Amino acid sequence: MKSYQSDLVFENINYTLKSFPTGEYEDCRFISCDLSGCDLSECVFTDCRFEDCNLSMTKLILTTFRDTHFKNCKMLGLAFDTCNEFGLSFTFENCQLNHSTFYKRNLKKIRFAGSRLEEVDFTECNLSEAVFDSCDLLNAQFDRTNLEKADFRTAFNFIIDPENNRLKKARFSNSGLSGLLQKYDLRIEM
Numbered sequence: 001m002k003s004y005q006s007d008l009v010f011e012n013i014n015y016t017l018k019s020f021p022t023g024e025y026e027d028c029r030f031i032s033c034d035l036s037g038c039d040l041s042e043c044v045f046t047d048c049r050f051e052d053c054n055l056s057m058t059k060l061i062l063t064t065f066r067d068t069h070f071k072n073c074k075m076l077g078l079a080f081d082t083c084n085e086f087g088l089s090f091t092f093e094n095c096q097l098n099h100s101t102f103y104k105r106n107l108k109k110i111r112f113a114g115s116r117l118e119e120v121d122f123t124e125c126n127l128s129e130a131v132f133d134s135c136d137l138l139n140a141q142f143d144r145t146n147l148e149k150a151d152f153r154t155a156f157n158f159i160i161d162p163e164n165n166r167l168k169k170a171r172f173s174n175s176g177l178s179g180l181l182q183k184y185d186l187r188i189e190m
Contacts, residue, residue, distance in 0.1 A: 002042075036074075065090045080105060118157075128166075132158075152176055159183075 003023035011031040015038045024044040032052045041061035049069045056076040064084040071093040081103040088105065094114040101121040108126050113133040123143040130150045137158035146166045152158060153171050158179045160167070172180065 064088075069093070070095050075100060152179075 003021055004026075005023060005028055006026045007028065008025075009029045009031065010033055011029075012033065013030075014034045016034055016036055020035060020038045020040060020043070022041070022043055024046070025048050026046045028045075028048045030048070030050045030053050033050075034054045035058055036054045036056045037058065038055075039059040040055075040063050041059050042063065044064040044066075045068045046064075046066040047068070049071065050073050052072045053070075054074045055070075055078065056074055058078060059082075060079055061082045062084050063082075064087065066087045066089055068090040070090065073092075073095045075092075075095055075097050076099055078097070078100040081101050083105075085106065088107075089110075091111045092113070092115050095112075096116045097112075097120055098116055098118040099120070100117075102125050103121055104124045106126045107130060109129045109131075110127065111131045111133070112135045113131070114135065116136045117132075117140050118136060118138040119140065120137070121141045122145050123141055124145060126146045127150050128146050128148040130147070132150070132152050132155035134154045135156075137155055140158060142158075142160045142165050144164060147160070147170050148166050148168045149170060150167075151171045152160075153173045153176070155176065158176070159182045160180055161183055162180055167180075
């Protein structure tokens with residue numbers, strides 16, 4: 001039986017020692033919790049905040065995130081492509097999302113701020129109007145990705161093939177141009 005939790009604060013709980021209760025969480029805050037390796041499948045998070053939490057390697061099969069905010073979280077190796085697509089919306093601030101995948105997700109207007117997105121898979125995503133504010137995109141995969149009107153002005157370490165992705169009206173700084181021209185093996189000096 002799924003539980004319903006609303007307007008609660010869960011703080012300093014180590015869910016690796018006990019299972020995470022499957023249920024619906026609305027307007028809840030999770031602060032300094034360890035959820036690494038937990039099964040969050042079929043949970044629903046609406047207007048929730050995760051702060052200073054470890055969610056690395058959690059299972060997200062049919063997990064619902066609606067207007068969920070992650071701040072200062074460690075989120076390594078997450079498969080967001082298994083989440084429930086309906087109403088999927090979240091923001092990430094100062095998070096580590098290395099080795100995660102968002103394959104084919106609709107992430108229009110998503111915001112990543114100050115986050116590490118190393119080796120993240122954005123293949124076939126809709127990232128139109130997304131913002132990558134001061135994000136490290138080292139070895140992130142952009143393949144047949146919609147990046148129209150996306151903002152990469154302060155992002156770094158990205159490599160994006162303009163011939164293989166939709167980039168109309170995407171925004172880049174001068175220092176980011178080399179990431180767009182990588183495949184041409186040019187020497188760009190600033």
